[in-house]
Amino acid sequence: MYKASLKAMLLSGSFALALPALASTLTVSSPQDPGSWDPVDTFLVNWSSVATNIYDGLTYRAPDLTLQPGLATSWEQLDEGSRIRFHLRENVTFHNGESFNAESVKFTFDRLMGEEGKKGPQRSNYAAIQSVEVIDPLTVDFHLNAPDPVLLTKLAGYGAMIVPPNYIKENGEEFFNTHPVGTGPFKFETYEPKVRIDLSAYENHWGGAPKLDHLNYRFISEPSTAVAELQSGRVDLVIPPTIPIGMISTIEDDPKLDVVTTASPTVFALRFNTRDGITKDERVRKALIYGVDRQAIIDSILGGQAAQISSFQSNISFGNDPDMAPLPYDPNKAMQLLKEAGVKPGTKLQIDIRGNDATFSEVAQAVASYLQIVGINATIKPYETNVLLNDIIPSGKTGAMFQQKWGGWTLDYDNTAYFMYHTGEKWNPYDSDSALDEMLESQRSITDMSKREEILQSIARYTADRALEMPLYSQDAIFGISKKVKDFTPVPDNRLRLNEVYVD
Incomplete structure (x- = not known):
C-alpha cells in the first residue's frame, strides 16, 4: 500500500508539494571589499553593488535610469524649492523588526550631516540639506540651504540610504559597520x-x-x-x-x-600631482597628454568596449560638451613643451595604479611606452586598491600621475567635478583654485538646467585647459x-x- 500511495503521489504531483522548495542562491564575484557597510563611510561602487540590496533610499533609480518612489511614495517642492516634503511608505520595517518612520529619516540625515558623517566622504554631497523636520510619523520636510537640482537622485544611493536609529544606538557605530541593517529586499x-x-x-x-x-x-x-x-x-x-x-x-x-x-558612466583618467615635481608645470601636464595616443590604446587594448573622453565624464553625463575635442596625439608638440619647461630627456616619473585592475595595468604600460618616446622614463607602481584610495591619494602621497576611476553614478558632472576639483575634497589632495571653486559652487544653487549645463561645460573646459588630468576613456560595464x-x-x-x- 505504501508503494502504491507513493506511486500515486508521484504521478499526481502532490508529492512535490509535500517537499520543501529547493533554496535558490546567487553567488556574485565582486572585486573589492569596501571594509565598512555603513552608508556614510564610502563612495565605492563595489559597496553599492552589495548595499543596494540591503538598504533603501527615499527615492530609487531604476535600471532604465528613471527616478521612482522608494521609501517615499511621493514628494513635492515647496517655498520656491527651499523645502521638499516627502510622504513616506506605510508598514515598512527594518530587518531587525524596527519600524521605519519619519524619525528614521531624521536620524539618518542628522547622522550624515553630523560628526559621524564628517568622518566619511559623503557629507559634502548632501551639503544643501540644512535640516530635516518631522511633520508627522509619515511626513518629513527637508529644509535646504540652497536648491540642489541633483538632490532627488542623490537620495537614491550611497550616504542617503536610510538606517535604523535604535539598532545603531543599541549596538554602536563599529558594530554597524560590519553588521548592517536596512529595509532592503x-x-x-x-x-x-x-x-x-x-x-x-x-x-x-x-x-x-x-x-x-x-x-x-x-x-x-x-x-x-x-x-x-x-x-x-x-x-x-x-x-x-x-x-x-x-x-x-x-x-x-x-x-x-x-x-x-551596457554603456556606463564610469570614466578613467590619470590625474596629475599639481603640487610637486615636474607635473606642477601646466606645460608638462599638457605635454604628457599630447604624448599619449589614447585612441590607439582604446583600439588595441580595450577592444572597442570604450570611448575616448575630453573631460573627466562620459558622454551620458549631464555637463558633457559633445563639441569639446580631446587634445590630439602630437609627440612633437609634447617634446616641444617639455623642452620649454626645462624637462630633460630621461626624466623619471611614477604612475600609481590599482594593482588588481589587469586591464588598466595594460593601459598604464602603454602610457609608459608612449611617454618614453617623448623622453619621459615612466615607472608603474601598483597598490592594493583600498590602500591607494583610502591612504595614498587622500594623503597626497602619490607619484606624478595616479589612476582615478569614477562612476559618476548621478549621471551629472557635479558629482564628479566637485569631488575631484574643489579645494579640500578627499579626491583633490593637491590643487586649490578659487576661480574653479566659485564655478563649482555656483552651479549647485541653480535650478535652471540649461544654465547649469553651461556652467558645467565651462568647468570641463577650464579643467581641460589647466590639464588637471589626462582623460582616457569611458568603459562599458562588462558582466x-x-x-x-x-x-x-x-x-x-x-x-x-x-x-x-x-x-x-
Missing part, C-alpha cells in the same frame, strides 16, 4: 572581511519577497580567478570592473556562460554571467538590485 547574514558577505531574502520587504533565497558575494580581486570560478559554477555572476577585455572571448566560448555589456541566471538586467552604474533575479 535582502538582509545581512554573515561577513568575513576580504572574503565574503552573505545575505538572505527579507520576506517582509515592502516591495515583496525576492525571488532568491540567498544572495552571496565573494570578494575576488584577481580576474583570472573570478572567471575560473564562473566557469566552474562556484560563481554565477562576475560584476565590473573585474573582467579584462582579453578574457571576454574565454567567457563567450563557454556554452554555459554569457557576456552582457560575465551563467546562463542559469534569469531576468538579470545590467545597469550602467553597477548598482545592482537583484530581487527580481532567479537561478534556474
